[in-house]
Amino acid sequence: MADSAGKCTIAVDTMGGDLGPTEFIRGLFYATEELKLECDFILVGKERLLTRLLKVRKLGIDPSRIRIHNATQVIGMDEKPIQALKQKKDSSMVQAIALLKAGEAQAVVSCGNTGALMAGGTLRMRPLPGVERPALATIVPSRKQPFVLADVGANPESTAENLVHNAVLGSNYAKAALGLERPRVALLTIGTEEGKGNSLINATHHHLQKLTSVINYVGPIEGFQLFDGDIDVVICDGFVGNIVLKSSEALFGFIGSTIKEELLRNPKRKIGAALSASAFKDMKVRLSPDQHAGAPLLGLQGNILKSHGSSNYVAIANALRIASNLVKHDMIDSIRNEINLANELIDVEEPA
């Protein structure tokens, strides 16, 4: 991929999302016109459909920056990942990853089947040397600025070395996606005193303390500190991270619907709610994941971003923005270097 240095082309799996390719094209317009992304794009999907959708209105950017790559198949949300990848070689997802592998693109963005994207991405792009298991990261709002949570589901059975790698991966993602210079990294646990938590956490904490030259490890944090905003990267295994992420989304919905129910209970409350409606709208925007919709699979030899299956055009545009930032920041090169350093510091043997 030496000839691709400095280039930024994003391969977009347009067929995978719940809202279909129309939303992707809207997202592309929004990304180029409103967010002023300077990347080129390869739209992967059914060529005739995409051609028609692109003609709906005049593009605000040089048309040579966008090309279509035909892919006749679609991997459904409920398909079994490995089986789908094998049977649907001409799916938009498999083809988008192939463009990344071939160096024609420097990042893939997809709203499709998470399992298939993770499996396909890992199989084709392979983990970076020294990384045993990739990690899925996401950006979460807090009382102050948003933070990176990693891993949120790629690796549900982690070793201490995996968690150390998550710290390096998450730190690099925070630099590239959030523009931070020296992100504060913390380890999610229960009870922050030395020796609390469990043996996995204690071993990880022991390792992380040796990494001062690589990451800015600030120590363990507890669940109650998660949304304080004093940490930029929160590290956990994929089992814990997935449960925290999904239960938080569920709680957000539950609280929202409870407030709504209570506000509609009588006329006085309804009038009050109507007067203050904009407050709830603004709150939703502040806490919405749309601004930070790309969840990258970190630790691979290529940038692969998963956007939520139900992503709207704003979420898609922001996923494209984050993808372009990862490319611009040479995140993968930086991860490659720091993982080597980290493995030396914690005495992980070089892979054969």
Add this chain to the structure above:
Amino acid sequence: MADSAGKCTIAVDTMGGDLGPTEFIRGLFYATEELKLECDFILVGKERLLTRLLKVRKLGIDPSRIRIHNATQVIGMDEKPIQALKQKKDSSMVQAIALLKAGEAQAVVSCGNTGALMAGGTLRMRPLPGVERPALATIVPSRKQPFVLADVGANPESTAENLVHNAVLGSNYAKAALGLERPRVALLTIGTEEGKGNSLINATHHHLQKLTSVINYVGPIEGFQLFDGDIDVVICDGFVGNIVLKSSEALFGFIGSTIKEELLRNPKRKIGAALSASAFKDMKVRLSPDQHAGAPLLGLQGNILKSHGSSNYVAIANALRIASNLVKHDMIDSIRNEINLANELIDVEEPA
């Protein structure tokens, strides 16, 4: 303890909470007068202080139902559990547990140092035969009725057998505290398809499927289903449960303060907020933990309930109510039987 059959006396550690013994006495009044608890009470703490506090107003119940047990020391919230238990033999917490051990009380309620209560409770009351590790359970609100979450921190490094025991313990707690006949028990995981999750979850799921004669196991659930209200008992290890519980509390606070900020942003919103203020109050009551404030340490040979350090009198009264329900339901006897059955079904060897 054969002579205590049918009795219900609760030993109350009045000195441990953040709000002090005054709040405990208010809680006692509320429990007996409003909630009509029929237990007797032993108030454990500084005798002169408690005597004075009891005289503030006329008791609504027969004074013979309440006695004071003098304890001159207090274990602070930040003290190291084992050290505190050793050095403060005459603390209200140690003395309350001693009354339980002696059969003078059938339950202990404390708002004190969680670590000390768990350690002291486990050391003095010992786990029931067949239970390797006790579990801390709590009751969480949902879209429908509340559910039991166990373990929320007692055992951060669980085996599959420990999780199976959590299922039996949690099921019994749901019966006694929530009045359910056949609580639906689910295992918290990521991805509910067979083989997803991790090896601990898979082994536990395998075991739980054999327990149909003991508990009503309905299968695995994911984080996004947590607040749906379709489950009565959610099982997890103490590491995951503690993080889920504390991060949920943190998120609740974060969302609340974000709404408040937005509502105060301009005069129109402020007026709206004033008109609908009662909606937020009612929501807080619905989602507040005060109704279900007792978190029992399950699996011991005695009922020990931890109430939140900052419990107000309503929370304290409800913890007393739950404690009395555990006694009335003979929860410990039921657990003793079901743990034996469960261990036979999953082939756990009898302890020597």
